[in-house]
Amino acid sequence: MITLSTDVLVIGGGATGVGIAWDGALRGLEVILVDRKDLAEGTSGRFHGLLHSGGRYAVKDPRAAVECIAENRILRRVAADCVEDTGGLFVTTPFDDPEYADRFLQGCRECDVDCEEIEPAEALRSEPRINPGISRAFRVPDASIDVWKTVWAMSHGAQQRGARILTYHDVVAVHRDGDAVTGAHVRDTRTGDELDIEARITVNATGAWAGRVAELAGIEGVRVRPGRGIMVAMNHRLVNTVVNRCQLPTDGDIIVPIRTVAVVGTTDQGTDDPDDESVHQSEVDAMLDEGEKLAPGLRDARALRVWAGVRPLFEDAKADDSATRDITRAHTLLDHSQRDGVARFITITGGKLTTFRLMAQETVNAVCRQLGEERQCTTSSVPFPGSESGQTYRLGERLGRKEAALTDVQVICECELVPLSKLEEALERTGTTILDDIRRQLRLAMGPCQGGFCIYRATGVMHELDSLSAEQADSSLRDFLQERWKDLWPVLHGDQLRQARLDDWIFQGVLDVGHLPS
Numbered sequence: 001m002i003t004l005s006t007d008v009l010v011i012g013g014g015a016t017g018v019g020i021a022w023d024g025a026l027r028g029l030e031v032i033l034v035d036r037k038d039l040a041e042g043t044s045g046r047f048h049g050l051l052h053s054g055g056r057y058a059v060k061d062p063r064a065a066v067e068c069i070a071e072n073r074i075l076r077r078v079a080a081d082c083v084e085d086t087g088g089l090f091v092t093t094p095f096d097d098p099e100y101a102d103r104f105l106q107g108c109r110e111c112d113v114d115c116e117e118i119e120p121a122e123a124l125r126s127e128p129r130i131n132p133g134i135s136r137a138f139r140v141p142d143a144s145i146d147v148w149k150t151v152w153a154m155s156h157g158a159q160q161r162g163a164r165i166l167t168y169h170d171v172v173a174v175h176r177d178g179d180a181v182t183g184a185h186v187r188d189t190r191t192g193d194e195l196d197i198e199a200r201i202t203v204n205a206t207g208a209w210a211g212r213v214a215e216l217a218g219i220e221g222v223r224v225r226p227g228r229g230i231m232v233a234m235n236h237r238l239v240n241t242v243v244n245r246c247q248l249p250t251d252g253d254i255i256v257p258i259r260t261v262a263v264v265g266t267t268d269q270g271t272d273d274p275d276d277e278s279v280h281q282s283e284v285d286a287m288l289d290e291g292e293k294l295a296p297g298l299r300d301a302r303a304l305r306v307w308a309g310v311r312p313l314f315e316d317a318k319a320d321d322s323a324t325r326d327i328t329r330a331h332t333l334l335d336h337s338q339r340d341g342v343a344r345f346i347t348i349t350g351g352k353l354t355t356f357r358l359m360a361q362e363t364v365n366a367v368c369r370q371l372g373e374e375r376q377c378t379t380s381s382v383p384f385p386g387s388e389s390g391q392t393y394r395l396g397e398r399l400g401r402k403e404a405a406l407t408d409v410q411v412i413c414e415c416e417l418v419p420l421s422k423l424e425e426a427l428e429r430t431g432t433t434i435l436d437d438i439r440r441q442l443r444l445a446m447g448p449c450q451g452g453f454c455i456y457r458a459t460g461v462m463h464e465l466d467s468l469s470a471e472q473a474d475s476s477l478r479d480f481l482q483e484r485w486k487d488l489w490p491v492l493h494g495d496q497l498r499q500a501r502l503d504d505w506i507f508q509g510v511l512d513v514g515h516l517p518s
């Protein structure tokens with residue numbers, strides 16, 4: 001069996017884990033990162049898309065608010081290409097307690113969240129879809145962040161500095177030598193191959209799964225309570241600013257414009273299982289009803305898909321009975337040598353996607369302390385690969401550039417303007433045979449047709465490039481369609497139902513995907 005060795009083994013390839021790999025590599029540490037799936041296939045790839053200003057937590061969770069605004073300012077600089085500066089609005093609708101607005105303003109002041117009150121008429125001029133009955137409105141520096149670009153940029157940067165990123169590698173055992181963790185045993189979920197990784201320090205960055213991985217190391221009581229939330233993507237940007245109801249966070253009270261869509265969210269239900277991605281029709285209906293209070297007419301707009309993610313909410317012993325919305329959104333770092341007498345093992349969990357850089361910084365600081373080495377963190381000043389210009393992402397600009405270039409090239413996905421050359425380049429670079437990996441990397445099939453017109457083309461390209469045999473191509477296509485279906489059925493009505501029927505004709509009627517020749 002192969003044995004690899006490294007300074008730091010990071011378990012978990014969400015934003016936090018990849019942030020740790022990037023930070024560690026920048027500090028000159030040898031890093032291996034493993035994830036049981038693709039990068040950001042856990043909560044990071046199933047979040048709402050909001051780069052928090054902190055406004056949402058300013059009243060109830062000031063520590064989280066302070067961390068969010070500080071990180072928001074840093075990420076706009078170092079991860080500029082991943083951030084769209086949409087700005088944010090908090091508005092008091094006729095359904096909200098009018099007294100909350102003053103507490104909100106005060107909370108923002110105390111947490112250093114930039115907040116300016118504007119006339120409701122001005123808010124309505126900039127966002128005409130929101131409730132015309134709003135009585136107060138506040139501008140905050142909310143933004144949207146593209147998580148796929150974020151993790152791929154950090155992962156490329158880390159790999160350029162020698163880090164090894166092993167996706168589809170599941171940690172099945174954590175090795176102990178007496179009171180110290182010495183690495184892990186991992187299984188390649190695609191080939192079944194197994195390998196050992198010896199590490200000077202092992203970091204558990206598995207978010208909602210952190211309790212389970214700690215148990216593999218023989219450590220009990222790392223209690224992470226998964227808080228499941230659903231989100232619905234609408235097929236165009238109903239709003240161009242992040243709009244929030246000015247009230248304590250609740251279901252369906254925020255709409256985030258991200259790329260070509262707007263995402264309505266979210267719910268928060270405690271669950272025992274971090275793999276619980278279930279979506280119930282009643283939740284979707286209730287959330288859209290709530291969303292209607294913020295943006296009347298939302299229910300009649302076309303919904304594209306719905307998905308669920310689980311928040312990693314770390315509980316201390318006193319918080320047993322609290323609802324998941326009441327658990328702090330700030331993060332927790334556990335140095336197990338101090339907490340459990342187990343050396344060379346660190347857990348980082350909780351927090352927000354917005355605070356992943358800070359979480360990574362504190363984790364690598366703890367790694368360096370355990371190694372007895374002093375290495376400065378530079379992630380607040382070194383730009384991610386692709387963000388060197390410091391220019392935040394602007395939807396219109398990129399579309400203009402793409403339109404100019406795309407007249408001469410073959411387009412595979414019209415909704416997201418993905419050219420053939422990009423698909424071929426991604427297939428060559430990643431070597432993946434999984435269509436869903438390509439979807440996340442290129443946003444292929446993320447638009448209104450949800451793959452109806454592009455996914456069979458992409459499958460054909462993979463087959464032609466010899467990445468897939470005919471048999472593998474067929475099964476890859478079927479897996480993709482099955483996954484899509486899970487996200488589609490709860491929103492099938494109106495135009496999206498017509499689209500689904502058309503897609504069904506293409507795949508079942510014309511291609512007969514159930515019986516393709518092998």
Ligand SMILES: Cc1cc2nc3c(=O)[nH]c(=O)nc-3n(C[C@H](O)[C@H](O)[C@H](O)COP(=O)(O)OP(=O)(O)OC[C@H]3O[C@@H](n4cnc5c(N)ncnc54)[C@H](O)[C@@H]3O)c2cc1C
Pocket residue numbers: 011012013014015016017034035036037038039040041042043044045046047048049050051052169170171172205206207208209213227228229230231266267308309310311312349350351352353354355
């Ligand atoms: C509904 C919802 C909406 C949200 N919206 C926002 C938002 O708008 N803005 C914001 O800032 N935050 C938001 N969050 C919070 C944010 O998404 C999370 O805090 C963040 O993504 C957690 O990242 P992570 O890297 O710590 O965990 P994850 O992204 O979950 O990464 C953990 C990784 O560990 C891997 N793993 C688990 N077990 C193993 C194993 N045995 N071996 C190998 N790998 C393993 C998993 O595959 C996973 O990839 C939201 C969360 C939810 C649920």
